[in-house]
Amino acid sequence: MYGKSIRAKASRLFRLMLIVPFLVTAACGGSSDSAAKRDSSLYISILAPLHFPQPPASELMEEIEQLTGTQLDVNWIPEGVYTDKMNTGLITHSLAKVTFVKFTDYNLVKNAIRSDSFWEIGPYLQDYNNLKKLDPAILEQASVDEKIYGLYTERPSSRQGVIIRQDWLDRLQLLKPQSLDDLYEVMRQFTYNDPDGNGKQDTIGLVDRNDLVYGVFKTLSSYFGTPNNWKVENGHLIPEFMTTEYMDTMNFMKKLYNEGILNRDFALTSKEIQRDRFIRGEAGVLIGSMTDVQRLAIEARALNPEAEFTLVNRIEGPDGHKVWSIPNYNGLFLFSKKAIPTEQELQDILQFFDRTMDKDVANLMMYGVEGRHYSIVNGEVILPESTSQLRVYEVNPLYSLMIADIGNANIMKVGQKEHLTNLADQLSEDNESFLVNDPTVSLSSPTFDEKNAELSALIADATYNYILGSIDAEGFAREIERWRQNGGDQIIREYDASLALKK
Secondary structure: OOOHHHHHHHHHHHHHHHHHHHHHHHHOOOHHHHHHHHHOOEEEEEEEEEOOOOOOOHHHHHHHHHHHOEEEEEEEEEHHHHHHHHHHHHHOOOOOOEEEEEHHHHHHHHHHHHOOOEOOOHHHHHHOOOHHHOOHHHHHHOOEOOEOOOEEEEOOOOOEEEEEEHHHHHHOOOOOOOEHHHHHHHHHHHHHOOOOOOOOOOOEEEOOOOOOOOOOHHHHHHHOOOOOOEEEEOOEEEEHHHOHHHHHHHHHHHHHHHOOOEOOOHHHOOHHHHHHHHHOOOEEEEEEEHHHHHHHHHHHHHHOOOOOEEEEOOOEEOOEOOEEOOOOEEEEEEEEOOOOOOHHHHHHHHHHHHHHOOHHHHHHHHHOOEOOOEEEEOOEEEOOHHHHHHHHHHOHHHHHHOOOOOOOOOOOOEEEOOHHHHHHHHHHHHHHHHEEOOOOOOOOOHHHHHHHHHHHHHHHHHHHHHHHOOOOHHHHHHHHHHHHHHHHHHHHHHHHHHHHHHO
């Protein structure tokens, strides 16, 4: 959202900060030596998601290349279109050497894994100082047919919660919501009671996007007590959309839509537009990952210095506090057999990822450059508010390339961080006490792996159409029947059989 001039100034300042160590490095050899070293470096192409306004600072990427002895060709794809780009590469057999696969897309590639399109890396991990320390439990969660194919990016079980305009709460003399009724009332008043004080009815309570998982719906549904994708009842698996709690969530969303509390075009809204509307003060509530709050606050304050944000993670529903979770990996880096033809090249690329977990590289990727992005006091990292914007632009996009960062003992501890970031971390940790897990994570269904994309789209369309009023409850039931006839019943049978084997 910032102008090009700000970005250009930041880049020039960044070069000045790094010029000394770069010159020292250059002094060790002439330009021809540097070129020769670059020519002899390991070339690695990577397809990776971009969760921030632009890729990381080129100076940081160059430093990582120098430290690791690599030429990195990272194709940064905006997160909103990443799945489509990854699928295109998969279908056309044109994947990069290393491809990141999001947790929510993992089932899309399992058939390709079983068809020998990717290297099995499990047998090699013990050969590396850092990779051999990866968490066996997470590796098992991410395995396919008990074999390890990917290096995982780590995340807490659930960072989901509610981001709210604190200044709007204050202006309307409202407290943070503690229940679903409270949340509705806050969003209603944010829509109709002029929370920004401009004398116009030009705000809405909630802004959503066309994503039933990482948008509003799934987090809201967990507050209603909806199971996380599936639930086990009397030894049988039941999909979430066949539960009354799922219907309750749809009815709540339908109410918000009909009353104008939810943006009318939510089913067509991209993540970028959703964020932009929230940043610009068109909406007062955003439900999703609480760790987005610091960046949202920075960009909102650039437009309105009075904008203040807060977080809520405990919204009480009919069954108390609940929030959906995923396994402790956000996604996996997979290694294409076509693009990496030899075992030796695979081992060299694994060596790069092992090297990124060493202290110097890992802390560069996590925090940036000491003195510019952070400082160290008593051996701990200090992340001040004053450098938060720089880190958003220059450092934070690198998180997509970091493997196993939460469990990496080489990453320095933080002694101080921004208030909102600290609050998001605390509430994410608090979520651990009332998680709702997906019981099928360790189960197997070949039909699910094959047909889930098609069948999930069917249910997603039915969900949107119900909320929008295009179909009623009977129409939704007919769509469930279509799901069952087109492979859903077979998925249930396979999951039931897999569950029985686990007992």
